[in-house]
Amino acid sequence: MLRNDGPAIETHGVTRRFESRKGFLFRDVTRTDALQGVDLTVERGSIFGLLGPNGAGKTTLTKILATLLLPTGGVAKVLGHDVTQDAAWLRPRMGLVLGGERGLYNRVSGRENLRYFADLYGIPTAEREERIRSVLERVDLLAAADRRVEEYSRGMKQKLHLARGILHRPEILFLDEPTIGLDPKSARETRKLIRSLVADGVTIFLTTHYMFEAEELCPQLAVLSKGRIVARDSVDRLRQLVGGDRTLEAEAYGFDDVEVAALRRLPGVSKVAEEEFGPATRLTIRLRTDEIGIEEVQRALPGHDELSVRERRTSLEDVYLDLVEEEAR
């Protein structure tokens, strides 16, 4: 029963509650609502980015979609199949890369790790060795394939996680922080690999802390905060959502409240955020319109000889911080 039409991922009102028990006879129960009604749609053959602070529920949602965790409520479908009902159908068709130091058999080689999982995924025996060689080459780990995993650096382990995730050629790949721990060159190669997988028709569901990575890779993304999707759109549309494409930054040794209030009153200013770094203060001014520029800000902040003002494009990081801060309030 193949369903090649429709979205790759579709969730409606997905909730997940965790209970942890502590104390004498485990009678102290703490309940945490990790997901509180997540609605999401991801199209096939695309890269979808999920951003959110630590504890927002990104890994929880990823594990639910990858059939490693059952939702407490709601419906989650991957490739048109319910993750709670059709896990056996879905598992050969999906890959999961959780990354980190754990999750590998450290005392055997990278190649042996892959052989083991190749067998568990039923990769044809005749193809197995070539498939392993191919993925090791793709993640640039071929030279270290026969070394024990315990000798690998964190970045190499991350690459092995990736190799295992794509070994069985999944239709959909869940990547939880795939470039964490990688050096810049390896991270760039990993992003290249992710793009090439999409070119092969694989759908990628990616969680990341790196805003530039999400901006570079993901045409569509969502921001998850406290278990809720607080925004979901393209990067450009999200920029509009938080105020616009232009941002001004003013730096000096301290601004008083009157000056900040004056800035907020300027036409077209949607938000002014204040940030201390060392002895200096940076004001980030988000602009809704083109009515003001550097000169107007300089005029609004007189008496600062050391004042520097510059204009830049509103980054995804700005958008993200705005959305998460708004949700926190």
Place this chain on the structure above:
Amino acid sequence: MALVTSEVSRTRSTAASLRLSVLMFLADPQWLIPSMIAPVVFGLVAFELFRGAGPYFLTYAILGAGMMSMWGQTLYGSGWATGQDREFGTLEPTLQAPTPYLYVVLGRVVWNVVSGLIGGGIVYLVVVLAAGGPPALPDPLAFAILFVFVMLTLAAVGVVFAAFYVYTRYAGFIQNIGEFAFYVGTGCMFPVVLLPFWTNPLALFFPPTWALDALRYNSIPGYVGFSWGFGWDLVGAVATTAVYLAIAGTVFHRVERHVLEVGNLSDF
């Protein structure tokens, strides 16, 4: 375009798990202690313990020390192998694979049976060397077959223990508490009939109790074990082993569902 893998072979998954178990064993020198050194110590202690206890003391010594060694290797090892999956963080990717986890566990159990038999063989050699000759066995072939059969009954219990390790990270704690009671209760070193009578019904819940009694009946002339004798011991061993395997098949499915509900797969 992504490709879908071929149908997953359960036999192949079990073989892959067996192969990985062997590789992990060979790669980790600490396993030499329970698998190679402990049987030597058990063999020598049992030889001294049973020396002079009748004409068949050598058989008693081999069975006592052999079972003690194999208990750890086969039963404890089968459960602990799953505990290691928790420790390594490999339980999640393994469960995420399309193979039912039971077949992965079976591969490990097969290796633990083999390593348990190696331990039993070492005990045999140590006792024979200490005594200067082999024990008088009425039927050596039957002895060998029953020895392997005892291993399989231990393995059946081990599979059920493995499910506990999937269920909770506290399984090791539970197994450690039960270790000594189980070891004594199933008659590994001493026949169960020497224990207080009230322990006998409890012991009968465990397949190795029946199998060990059958083994002693077969290899020690004049042995007085359970009153029903060798034949019913065998029947009891086969029946309880089948029950344990059936429990394992059901329990694993439910345990897998439970851990997905609780979300404790990555806990260690």
